[in-house]
Amino acid sequence: xxxxxxxxxxxxALAPPMRPSRYVVAARRSETYDTVTLxxxxxxxxxxxxxxxxxxxxxxxxxxxxxxxxxxxxxxxSGGQVLVQTIRAVGAVTRALCAAAPGDMIGVRGxxxxxxxxxxxxxxxxxxxxxxxxLAPLRPVLLTALAERxxxxxVVLLVGARSPDELIFTRELDTWRRRDADVRVTxxxxxxxWTGQVGLVTRLIDDAIEDxxxxxAFVCGPEIMMRLxxxxxxxxxxxxTDIRVSLERNMQCGAALCGHCQLGxxxxxxxxxVVSYADAAPLVAKKEL
Amino acid sequence: xxxxTAIPVPRLIDAAGLEDxxxxxxxxxxxxxxxxxxxxxxxxxxxxxxxxxxFGWGVRLEPGGYQLRHRDDTAAFGHSAGPQSWKRFLHPPRxxxxxxxxxxxxxxxxxxxxxEPPRYAFxxxxxxxxxxxxxQDRVLAQPGSRYAAxxxxxxxxxxxxxxxxxxxxxxxxxxxxxxxxxxxDLALTELVDEQGHRFxxxxxSPRGADILRQVPSEPAGDATIQRARSAVAAAADRMGxxxxxxxxxxxxxxxxxxxxxxxxxxxxxxxxxxTMACPTCFCxxxxxxxxxxxxxxxxxxxxxxxxxxxFSYLHGGSVRPSPKSRYRQxxxxxxxxxxxxxxxxxxxxCGRCIVWCPVGIDLTEEVKALRAERDQP
Numbered sequence: 001x002x003x004x005x006x007x008x009x010x011x012x013a014l015a016p017p018m019r020p021s022r023y024v025v026a027a028r029r030s031e032t033y034d035t036v037t038l039x040x041x042x043x044x045x046x047x048x049x050x051x052x053x054x055x056x057x058x059x060x061x062x063x064x065x066x067x068x069x070x071x072x073x074x075x076x077x078s079g080g081q082v083l084v085q086t087i088r089a090v091g092a093v094t095r096a097l098c099a100a101a102p103g104d105m106i107g108v109r110g111x112x113x114x115x116x117x118x119x120x121x122x123x124x125x126x127x128x129x130x131x132x133x134x135l136a137p138l139r140p141v142l143l144t145a146l147a148e149r150x151x152x153x154x155v156v157l158l159v160g161a162r163s164p165d166e167l168i169f170t171r172e173l174d175t176w177r178r179r180d181a182d183v184r185v186t187x188x189x190x191x192x193x194w195t196g197q198v199g200l201v202t203r204l205i206d207d208a209i210e211d212x213x214x215x216x217a218f219v220c221g222p223e224i225m226m227r228l229x230x231x232x233x234x235x236x237x238x239x240x241t242d243i244r245v246s247l248e249r250n251m252q253c254g255a256a257l258c259g260h261c262q263l264g265x266x267x268x269x270x271x272x273x274v275v276s277y278a279d280a281a282p283l284v285a286k287k288e289l
Numbered sequence: 290x291x292x293x294t295a296i297p298v299p300r301l302i303d304a305a306g307l308e309d310x311x312x313x314x315x316x317x318x319x320x321x322x323x324x325x326x327x328x329x330x331x332x333x334x335x336x337x338x339x340x341x342x343x344f345g346w347g348v349r350l351e352p353g354g355y356q357l358r359h360r361d362d363t364a365a366f367g368h369s370a371g372p373q374s375w376k377r378f379l380h381p382p383r384x385x386x387x388x389x390x391x392x393x394x395x396x397x398x399x400x401x402x403x404x405e406p407p408r409y410a411f412x413x414x415x416x417x418x419x420x421x422x423x424x425q426d427r428v429l430a431q432p433g434s435r436y437a438a439x440x441x442x443x444x445x446x447x448x449x450x451x452x453x454x455x456x457x458x459x460x461x462x463x464x465x466x467x468x469x470x471x472x473x474d475l476a477l478t479e480l481v482d483e484q485g486h487r488f489x490x491x492x493x494s495p496r497g498a499d500i501l502r503q504v505p506s507e508p509a510g511d512a513t514i515q516r517a518r519s520a521v522a523a524a525a526d527r528m529g530x531x532x533x534x535x536x537x538x539x540x541x542x543x544x545x546x547x548x549x550x551x552x553x554x555x556x557x558x559x560x561x562x563x564t565m566a567c568p569t570c571f572c573x574x575x576x577x578x579x580x581x582x583x584x585x586x587x588x589x590x591x592x593x594x595x596x597x598x599x600f601s602y603l604h605g606g607s608v609r610p611s612p613k614s615r616y617r618q619x620x621x622x623x624x625x626x627x628x629x630x631x632x633x634x635x636x637x638x639c640g641r642c643i644v645w646c647p648v649g650i651d652l653t654e655e656v657k658a659l660r661a662e663r664d665q666p
Contacts, residue, residue, distance in 0.1 A: 017431075018386055022395065043394075061389065061396040062579040062586050090604040106396020250602055252575040256630075257429060258593070259572030260600060262622065265629030286545055288614035 017255045019232035020059050020107030021047050021051070023083060025100050031086065031168040035133060036098040037071065040083040040106060047083070049075050050111030052118060052140030053246060053274040057254050058085060059107030060096040067251040068097075069137035070111065083108065086136035086168065112195040114274045116141050116244055121216035125154040127208060127238075129229050131221020132161050132202055137167055137246050137273075138220050146179045156182040156208050160201025160221070163189050184208065201225065205232045212237030219277075220246040227284055230277045247284070264289050299514055300490045300506035305592035307365065307488065308339040310446070310475075311412065319410035319444055322378055324371065329357060331371040333378070336412065343368060350455040350529070350640065353649030362481045366413055369454030370639045374568030375418055379408055379439050380429060386575075386588040396586065406435060410444040416465035417457075417639040419447050419472045421568035427631045428571050444496060447473035453522040456640025458653060462534055464637045466524035475501060478517035489517040526635045530640065532653040533660065537634065540660055542624030545617070549658045554613035556648050561594030563642035563650075564619065569635045572600070595619050620652060 023040040030036055045050070047056065050070040059065040072084030089098040100106060118141055119185050126145050130138050157176065161167045164187055177183045184204050186197040197204070209215055215238050219226050226245045233243050242277070249261040249268045258269035264283045266272055283289055303309065314321050315337075324331045325341045331348065333476030342365040349356040350369065360367050389396045414422070422445075429436040450459070450466035468476045474497030478489040487510050492498045509517075544550075564570040574593035579586045593600060596615050601608035609615050629636035636652075643651045 017396065022398070024395070027485040059577070061391065062577075062583055065575065065588075097575045107396075221380065248603060249608065250600070253573070255431065257571075257573065258430070258590075259595065260574075260593075262595075262618070262626070262630075264621075265626040267630055288611060289545070289618075 004099075011268045017109060017112075018108050018253070020057075020065075021045060023106050023108050025102050025104045025106060026082065028100065028102060032166050034090075034098070035086065035088045035166075035168055036100075037084060037086045037168075038097065038100060038106070040085065040108065042081050042083075043105065047108055049073060050083075052144055053115035053137055053271060054111035054113050055137075055251070055254075055264060056083070056085065056110035056112065057251070058087075058093075059099055059109070060093055060100070061105065061107070063096045064105050065107070065109075065252075066093040066097070067112075067254070067269075068089070071136040071139045072143065075139065084085060084139075086133065086139075086275050089262060109254060111259065112269050113249075113272055114222055116218050116246075116274050118144055118218075118279040119151075120242075121145075123210060124150055124152065125156065125209075125215040126152045127217045127233075128155075128157045129201060129205065129217060129219045129221075129233075130157070130159050131225040131229075132166055133168060134221030134225070134246070135159060135221075138218055139172075140219050142176055142181065143207075146176060146181060148283045149180055153214070154182060154210065155180065157184070158204045158208055159183065160204070160225070161185075161187050163187050163191060164194050164196075177234045183207070193234035196246055200228070202228045202232050206236060209236050209238065213239070215242065217243040219243060222249070223284060230281065234277075240278035240281060241276050244274050245277050245280050246273045247275060248273060295322070299509045300492075301509040301513060302488050302490055302504060302506045303340075304363070304365075304486045304488075304567075305346075306504055306506060307342070310500070311336060311339040313500055314410040314412075314444065314446075317410075317500065319408050321410045321412055322375075323412035323556045324366070324368070326357065329598040330355065331357070331368050333366075333371070333373045333375065333608060339365075340364075342413070345552070347452075348454060350644050351649070352456070352643050352651045353646055355644050363486055364452075364479055364481050366448045366477075366479050367481075368391040369450075369451050369457055370415065370417070370568075370641050370644075372641070372645055374564060374566070374639075374641065375411055375414060375422060376425060376568055378407075378411075378569075379422065379443070380425060380436055380571060383589060383591045384435070386590055388585065388587045391584045391586075406438040406442060408442040408444070409439070410446065412446045414445050414473070415446045415459075415639070416447065417448055417450075417459040418568055418639040419445070420464040420637045421469055423472060424569045424635060424637070425571055425630070427633070444500070445473045445475075447476040447493075449476060449478045449517070449521045451479060451524050453524050453528050454640060456643040456651075457528050457638065458530040458532050458640065459638035460525040460528045461530075462634065462636055462638035467521045473497070476485075478521060480513070480517060480520065481506055482516075487513075489513060524640060528635045530643070530651070532638065534634070537624045537656070538628050540656070540663060541621045543663050544621075544659045547659055547662050549655065549662050550613045550617050552658070553616050553650060553655055554611065556650055557596075557612055557616045558648060559596040559598075559612045559615055560647060561596040562647060564594040564596060564643050566594065566641040566645040567623075568637065568639060568641065569623075570594075595622070620655065624656070
């Protein structure tokens with residue numbers, strides 16, 4: 001192992017948000033045919049603890065860097081910290097990340113952005129709605145809510161995916177059920193051997209809500225799915241201000257410097273990714289904003 | 290402390306004093322950057338002498354057009370904004386953020402380069418550009434950043450504007466033609482008349498006072514001060530263009546569906562020239578590279594433009610594929626959502642985007658048209 005190098009604070013030195021911290025892949029778990037979860041341990045000064053919903057920039061040496069929401073975290077110093085990131089292979093960098101093996105080094109910058117603000121749901125029903133890999137940024141919400149289960153009334157998780165092959169964290173879903181989460185799963189296309197529910201996740205919403213005025217909803221998935229789910233929630237009586245969604249745009253710097261992640265008035269790396277649907281609704285409704 | 294360094298009244302220097310000022314700034318360790326004629330334009334570059342300033346040169350501007358012209362006097366600052374702005378020094382077009390070397394375990398980030406940020410002295414910053422620097426400060430001067438380090442070392446000699454160009458509208462945007470107090474170290478007002486070629490010098494900081502003390506100067510008489518003041522005031526009435534600034538933010542918010550965007554998109558080449566010439570446009574792209582051996586990797590930051598198709602790329606495609614949506618993004622950000630993000634307008638009225646647009650798109654005209662469209666009965 002090379003020696004850990006502390007960030008140098010000469011005037012010409014690079015501020016921490018732009019300088020990656022080196023992590024090593026401790027374990028790798030294949031979620032689906034194109035999605036992988038990496039457990040990362042710091043090889044030097046680790047990043048600040050991320051809050052649920054925040055994202056990091058992950059760098060593969062010689063390939064490039066991409067934004068990825070944190071899907072789990074265990075605090076601790078250089079040895080103890082574990083950063084969990086779930087990645088779907090959609091481009092050169094994410095393909096390289098998915099191919100990373102235990103022992104490989106990954107650069108990490110962050111954490112960046114806003115969080116889910118789960119504690120706004122104290123004493124109320126927690127409703128988590130996930131589409132596809134959208135469950136990854138929501139996993140910390142589930143884990144936090146179940147770790148402090150008494151703080152909330154009902155904890156409900158609605159999971160949708162295009163097909164059974166694309167469901168992630170499948171082994172954990174049962175664990176969460178045992179820990180008093182109401183977990184319901186649906187797929188768009190069932191295929192042979194699927195005995196569960198078929199249909200869009202939107203259709204699970206109506207049944208899942210008991211007291212709309214006392215429900216805090218956390219929604220993540222493709223933008224169209226978040227719009228439709230949020231509209232269904234609003235129709236069912238959940239106030240738009242009690243619905244939080246995680247939005248995605250091109251993120252490059254993470255520090256509100258590069259301008260790429262603009263969505264109207266928002267710089268999503270700073271003002272997002274997690275925003276209230278009351279703020280998001282007029283923005284995502286505008287074409288090519 | 291302040292009393293010891295304060296120079297209470299404006300001073301006067303002559304054209305030779307400009308050279309003294311340059312030499313004093315250089316002797317204090319500053320790289321002096323100022324306007325000079327080069328390649329058929331007035332560019333900004335490092336000056337070794339005040340003699341390199343564009344004495345006797347003016348410019349003729351129009352939408353999509355820029356020409357040097359000879360003035361009938363010897364003024365050094367008798368020209369309006371050129372193709373470049375000061376951002377090319379404070380926020381360079383390309384900058385290496387870090388480099389790394391491959392190791393057996395993975396990679397090693399090379400030690401922070403021991404490069405003391407350059408100390409620049411900007412000579413001849415127009416009030417519009419002074420505001421542009423302040424606007425970029427709000428975006429880029431994050432603690433610990435290279436921008437902040439360069440900015441903290443910067444010495445600014447502003448020049449009040451006495452001769453706005455055909456594309457100028459700083460008076461509309463409230464950024465000129467007089468320099469904002471406290472935004473400079475020294476501010477000059479150039480006077481060329483029957484009493485000769487001279488500069489009224491105002492002091493804006495203790496550092497400015499220190500520098501000025503080393504330059505031969507004399508107290509300015511009331512008549513001269515008055516004359517300088519009138520020259521700047523008169524400039525406000527001679528702006529080549531006007532833009533109704535009231536309610537711009539609301540206008541942009543109301544205009545997402547405007548038909549005018551189709552009209553401007555039919556002309557716009559999406560070349561991004563306006564964003565390169567604009568003194569406040571700050572967007573950058575992050576680029577990772579490796580050498581051929583793969584042993585060495587670097588991360589670079591370079592200017593980027595929201596007119597680029599790739600700018601909004603998200604896996605699967607661009608968020609803003611149409612030229613119309615990209616022009617709308619640029620103008621809406623500049624005049625509207627910049628307020629939400631950074632607490633002010635992003636436009637200073639320098640007119641560069643009008644002059645350097647290859648097809649002469651004039652944002653003051655576009656705003657007029659958007660307003661007319663919204664307000665039509």
